[in-house]
Amino acid sequence: MTSHSKIEQTALQLFGERGYDNTSTLLIAKTAGVSEALLFKYFLSKEKLFEYxxxxxxxxxxxxxxxxxxxxxxxxxxxxxxxxxxxxxxxxxxxxxxxxxxxxxxxxxxxxxxxxxxxxxxxxxxxxxxxxxxxxxxxxxxxxxxxxxxxxxxxxxxxxxxxxxxxxxxxxxxxxxxxx
Known part of the structure; x- marks a missing residue:
């Protein structure tokens, strides 16, 4: 599974469990096993990730x-x-x-x-x-x-x-x- 896919799946799971406002990009990155910088490289922001x-x-x-x-x-x-x-x-x-x-x-x-x-x-x-x-x-x-x-x-x-x-x-x- 690619880093991009890991971030997507992890973000969906965490947004579904905790909600958008209660999920930080740091938590998504840590849970996905990637750096927060990589998350921002792919998606620019939490809002862009959510839109995606x-x-x-x-x-x-x-x-x-x-x-x-x-x-x-x-x-x-x-x-x-x-x-x-x-x-x-x-x-x-x-x-x-x-x-x-x-x-x-x-x-x-x-x-x-x-x-x-x-x-x-x-x-x-x-x-x-x-x-x-x-x-x-x-x-x-x-x-x-x-x-x-x-x-x-x-x-x-x-x-x-x-x-x-x-x-x-x-x-x-x-x-x-x-x-x-």
């Missing part, structure tokens, strides 16, 4: 989940969206802990919105195709439930959380009419 981690994290996540955006079957789209928090937390737990801890930062909100905006639009369209009475409200309600599930999956290791996704699928997909 957020941008790269969302880039990885968008690439890994592109298939959702191409899904044409409205029921499959809804199911894949419900599965998303399980996949995201499993694949990138440290990144999502940083998202949770630092969500008040405009940079984090900006990238999160960019990630969620197409999903929001596609869900509304799916609920329209399925003939639901209020596609906007169905989308909003489902996304709020998914966000709550995502946050709980980050910190809770309760087996019942694994069943919540199936319950949501039963509630949001199986009770809906076939596409028009």
């Amino acid at each position: 981690l957020i941008k790269q994290g969302f880039q990885r996540i968008v690439e890994a989940n592109r298939g959702i955006l191409a899904e044409k079957d409205p029921r499959a789209l809804i199911e894949k969206t419900i599965d998303l928090p399980y996949k995201l937390v499993h694949d990138e737990p440290d990144f999502w802990k940083v998202q949770d801890k630092e969500f008040s930062k405009p940079l984090v909100q900006k990238y999160f919105q960019r990630f969620m905006s197409p999903i929001d639009s596609l869900l509304k369209q799916a609920f329209v195709q399925l003939g639901t009475d209020d596609p906007e409200m169905m989308t909003l309600r489902l996304l709020l439930l998914i966000q709550s599930l995502w946050r709980n999956l980050l910190y809770e290791h309760d087996e019942s959380l694994l069943r919540v996704g199936e319950h949501l699928k039963n509630t949001y997909v199986q009770g809906l009419p076939l596409p028009k």
Whole structure:
């Protein structure tokens, strides 16, 4: 593993555990086993390192989940969206802990919105195709439930959380009419 990668992984872990404000560049460097000077050589500042981690994290996540955006079957789209928090937390737990801890930062909100905006639009369209009475409200309600599930999956290791996704699928997909 390169020094650059060690710094990235260590910073993600520490920002996720301690938060941005409670993590110094010295702590990141020491934990990564590199000098603080090397950290600054690569990233210039703690703020630049944080920006890099957020941008790269969302880039990885968008690439890994592109298939959702191409899904044409409205029921499959809804199911894949419900599965998303399980996949995201499993694949990138440290990144999502940083998202949770630092969500008040405009940079984090900006990238999160960019990630969620197409999903929001596609869900509304799916609920329209399925003939639901209020596609906007169905989308909003489902996304709020998914966000709550995502946050709980980050910190809770309760087996019942694994069943919540199936319950949501039963509630949001199986009770809906076939596409028009």
